[in-house]
Amino acid sequence: MYVEAFRESFKQYLGLFPFLFWKGRVALYSILKSLDLKPGDEVILPAFTCVVVPNPIIYLGLKPIYVDIDPLTFTINVEEIEKKITERTRVLIAQNTFGLPADIDPIKGIAEKYNLFVVEDAAHGFGSKYKEKKSGTLADATFFSTQWNKPFSTGIGGIAVTTREDLAQKLKKLEEQAVKPSLKEELFLKTLLKVREKFLNPNVYWSAVKIYRKLSEWNLILGSSQGYELEKPVEPPNFLKGFTETQAKEGLKYFQKENGEYKIDKLIKHRQKVASFYKEILTDLGFEPPYEPPYAEHTYLKFPLLVKNREKIFRLAEENRIELGDWFLSPIHPIKRNFHLWYYRYGENPIGEFASRHIVNLPTHERIDENYIDRIAEFLRKNKDEIIGCAVPKDYERYE
Ligand SMILES: Cc1ncc(COP(=O)(O)O)c(C=O)c1O
Structure with a gap:
């Protein structure tokens, strides 16, 4: 009941239909899957990102190709992209870094020239704007993260949107195929959300982060990145996982009007x-x-x-x-x-x-x-x- 209400609120805000997943990385995985790429196809991304971005690329048999960043903006250096394009390049990932969108118009220009898809990584950028347009509305597809430290947080969570009808159909199917998180996972998440609400303030930050990271590394808790994701890029079982009522209920709070x-x-x-x-x-x-x-x-x-x-x-x-x-x-x-x-x-x-x-x-x-x-x-x-x-x-x- 909360999931559909959340979807509706999100759609009202951004003007695009959201496909909902367990994490941002799963939303990226779904977007890449919807593009019907072939093994060995190349995906360009910035060399200043989180490993959970190249991970799904590799899970799908694709190859990440890194491009250096701009020294002023920390986003992909547009001047460097063409040097890395080969006949296998299919996708350009335009990552919003720290709330600053990549310079997406020239990136779209390059994509047009070489017939590539543009995917915006707006994990950091919900609510950011590029030339007055909101992140999410700029590329063929965009993914957001609603993990702990993100612009708005459902504990963990991922959202994919697209401006293309053909991709929307495929994303819908992928969302339907996604495995339902277990009751245990949902319960863990609920507990973490409660703990955050009650105890997290900047003074306990260092101890909280340390405990959380250690438990995640040992795969004892639903951390943002679990130990196995940092060891090697091998797709874990049930990676394509869906969104829960708990996440939706938490997310709805951010779309209330005051x-x-x-x-x-x-x-x-x-x-x-x-x-x-x-x-x-x-x-x-x-x-x-x-x-x-x-x-x-x-x-x-x-x-x-x-x-x-x-x-x-x-x-x-x-x-x-x-x-x-x-x-x-x-x-x-x-x-x-x-x-x-x-x-x-x-x-x-x-x-x-x-x-x-x-x-x-x-x-x-x-x-x-x-x-x-x-x-x-x-x-x-x-x-x-x-x-x-x-x-x-x-x-x-x-x-x-
Ligand atoms: C730039 C960037 N993209 C994507 C992600 C993935 O988001 P999630 O943790 O929801 O999978 C992160 C994560 O922390 C990130 O920093």
């Missing part, structure tokens, strides 16, 4: 407001704030900051109970070894690799209030000499 405004829009405005404080603080300290290209509205799911010695900054943040994010710790986060299993050759994408060695993210979520911003400001002031800036600098090699 004083005529959607809750999700309020949350996005909050993130943008917190980001504007960080921009001021960094400008005062003599740094350029993040680049905001004229084509996009940045929704600041995360606020990027590059530092000289990330281990040190994480340690200090933990000591001072400052919440800092770690997206992305590797060009295929969080993988640190056996890159070849994901067809990744370390050394080929210097900007994405530099970013993933030096980046931290300042939090912007709804629990960040003025007091907390003051504490972060103090932390940044104290550690000013450790800051590189909000983009990969031209002379980045001097920081290595």
